[in-house]
Amino acid sequence: MKLLVTGGAGFIGSAVVRHALAQGHAVVNVDALTYASCLSNLAKVATLPSYVFEHADIRDDAAMARIFAEHAPDAVLHLAAESHVDRSIDSPGVFIDTNVRGTYTLLQAARAYWQDQGSPETFRFHHVSTDEVFGSLGAEGLFTETTPYAPNSPYSASKAASDHLVRAWGETFGLPVLISNCSNNYGPYHFPEKLIPVVILSALADKPIPVYGAGANVRDWLYVEDHAEALLTVLTKGVAGRSYNIGGNAEARNIDLVHQVCTLLDELRPKERSYAELITFVEDRPGHDARYAIDTRRIQKELGWQPSVTLEEGLRRTVTWYLDNPAWWQALQNRDGIGKRLGRR
Template identity: 60%
Template sequence: MGSKKVIVTGGAGFIGSAVARHLVLDDDAEVVVVDKMTYAANRANLAQAEATGRCRLVVEDICDQSVMTELVATEQPDQILHLAAESHVDRSISGPRDFIETNVIGTYSMLEAARSYWTGLPEGDAKDAFRFLHVSTDEVYGSLGKDGLFHETTPYDPSSPYSSSKAASDHLAKAWFRTYGLPVVVSNCSNNYGPYHFPEKLIPLVILNALEGKTLPVYGDGSNIRDWLYVEDHARALSLIATKGRLGETYNVGGRNERTNLQVVETICDELDRIVPAATPRRELIKFVTDRPGHDHRYAIDATKLETELGWKAQENFDTGLRKTVQWYLDNEAWWMPLRKSVYSGERLGLAEPQKT
């Protein structure tokens, strides 16, 4: 594995940078990160990987098909791990266009770039070993009732502009396998959390607001349930799926850590109170706010296929992973403070506005 070369799209973002760090630091791979460097990307996320000399950043837009085709042909990767995506549900509600362009058109562009490169390879080991891993979300499956789990065969039923755009991209990836034979594998993951998470998402937002004594907004009554996956466990899973996953198959990646949103927020409050006590318990900062439009009630993944076929197992449970995450934010104010001051200060996102006429 030490000789493999991997292109990671969206590799300066939260999950993508975890994948880049894992590939470089643990798999001894050479990584080319392709990232448009939008608001949620951060060069600092790649510092450890770049310091090895085996990771470099290419700032380009995956929607530019000619550029992507040339890039893939020049780099000649063994694998492409496609993570680049607009991913925040709230932002997709108020501005869906970017999600359609990046998640649908961008995926098409990468599939075509990969197909052009792969079809031009001579028959042999390099062509046989090439893989395109399309990384997606459990939100494409829609909402569960109080029982049951998402399986790889669960019908798609997306609710938001974000999940709909990801569902479309999943179908494209599968179609390029079935129609053109491109060696594609697809993964669908549950909610990720961990270090370097942009502070618009629930867990980092609550950590930072709680540290600053600000209101902790909880949508609706806080009963919505998510399955939480530590990002470094996800990165290990993606490397494994890209290397050993069966062509044309989907693998669900989940942490088996279901929590209501209110439970997540309360656990963060209690952990911060334990480490850095405040004058009053931080649970008193919780405020219930108007629910998100189209808010799915419950997600939960069955990762049995990944665990049994490929031998993956999450190393962190929610309690151990959250402790690591809270401590990372306490130790890395230099990373998040500039974001809070200049990029995103914690304001409410995702309120649907009337269309302008």
Template identity: 50%
Template sequence: MTLLVTGGAGFIGANFVHYWRARHPEDAIIVLDALTYAGNRASLAGVDVDFVQGDIRQTALVEQLLRNRGVETLVHFAAESHVDRSIHGPAAFVDTNVLGTLSLLTAARSVWLAGDGTPHRFHHVSTDEVYGSLGPTDPAFSETTAYAPNSPYSASKAASDHLVRAWHHTYGLQVTTSNCSNNYGPYQFPEKLIPLFLINALHGRPLPIYGDGMQIRDWLHVEDHCRGIEAVLQRGRVGETYCIGGGAELLNIAVIDTLCAAVDAAFAADPALAARFPGAPAARGTPTASLKTTVTDRPGHDRRYAIDEAKARAELGYAPARDFATGFAATLAWYLANEGWWRAVLDGSYRDWVETNYAARG
């Protein structure tokens, strides 16, 4: 089949393209990406795709791609996704996440529902943040959890989820939606917790911890997420939503401590790292944890997220393949081996803003 992947040069989108190309070599993949700050063409190096630089809000362009390229499946990753940025500039999140999704739905309806109604699938990738915040003993989020978004980012994603649902129930568009937990892995832009803290640790910069660091997240390796989306596309029921989790509910401070210890161990095992990153405390035998510092908590910071993926397990046969220890070790190894990639994406004033002031959407 032919897939159109929006946001395919971003973190999760690029990983999905790598994943799909390796497992479905006969399929054609078209990537549509505006290449904003978090989109990086280099993340697709060596992958056979048809790349189109463009904005998902360009409805005519999307219609042209769907119609002229014979696209049967649209996988929608394109989104603004950093909570801190949404607090400082919410309008961009409404423009991309709400109006951009509306544009895609409009194009899909125009092309796919015209005439004899070509079989198709519009898959929308969303987040567990639309469900709000859990208390310490609350049951994990599931597909029946009421929406209660608390940030401009999560509110914009909730709005896009509702639009996708409405286009199915009103117009008959063949849609599915997945809501995932916190992703980590290769090609993640260093504004999110794990790559930000890894790169700060390598440069001896502060590791800014929001509040008490006791926020809890369910960590999902990006390849497991891609496996989950593949399962939805192949076996998911049209009109349904599926929660995709990593089964690794951890305190933010525990993730940070794991990261610090892993960096120390990597420097101890490989003396060459001290020469590559002389600013790292580990290069001098000082614990990376010495960089930890507490900063004022983020406004409206959700306390706990957790995913119950029972529906995905039962209907799709999905289960995460990597525990956090295995996934994190692979992620650290990737960032150490791909210094050129992350140095190339960290340029300009945004680099300074990210690296020195903010912890991740955590």
């Protein structure tokens, strides 16, 4: 197929682009190149004849209409989004503008293109979302596809709104839509403002490793390459109108995850003292959700997908990649907000 991927220069988006090209699909990568975009993530595929890059903003009606008309995609994988919770606390309007208005603009462009093509049943608009739209779990239970939405941050609220728009365009206009909600991703090319890269890079710089609150918040961790495989599985095998939860079946408290990363660094880049001695507890994030956990039974039973990389193996691959690729992350250190505490009330 020819896939139109939005946000393909981002962390998850670039993994999807690389994976799709490896599977033989053609890819049109649409990215506005915001602070978190890195075209270097795609250096190994940038010269392939089956890959095209379009520097464009999903909020630009004319640009989206042109791109659909010019490239005639068979499907859309919509990953472009503002995604950092801390930044959403500081600047919620940016998240509303990109995640809500941007998704609306893209939906309208996709709908017009789809109708001009005769409304083919094979077309797909796959919207990639997050488990954070479901809010916060207690000590037990799992998010399912029917869990009521209860977002607690400006980021998750903006993603919940975009999910609802996608569903509405499917119900009202018949656009063949899919929605997937994933757990926390990690892996190579993860932008340096997120937890695992922060731990790795703070440790390597011999700086305090910040842990919010008591580090008791629990997340389900999904290796990014597993997620890319899952997204293409949903796109090619999923039933239009359905939503699919994608998780790694790998719950961990933040503090335990930080200790795992420190232990790997002690092994792979040893110093006189353990990196864990750098762990520093800091003021918690406002409205910090206690626990996320994904029930993956639908995607396993209906589509035959399940994660293949354990948390232990994925963390080892991730730490090793950062140690082996300092030029990638060093080039990002001066980008806006990196190394600063964001997201205070």
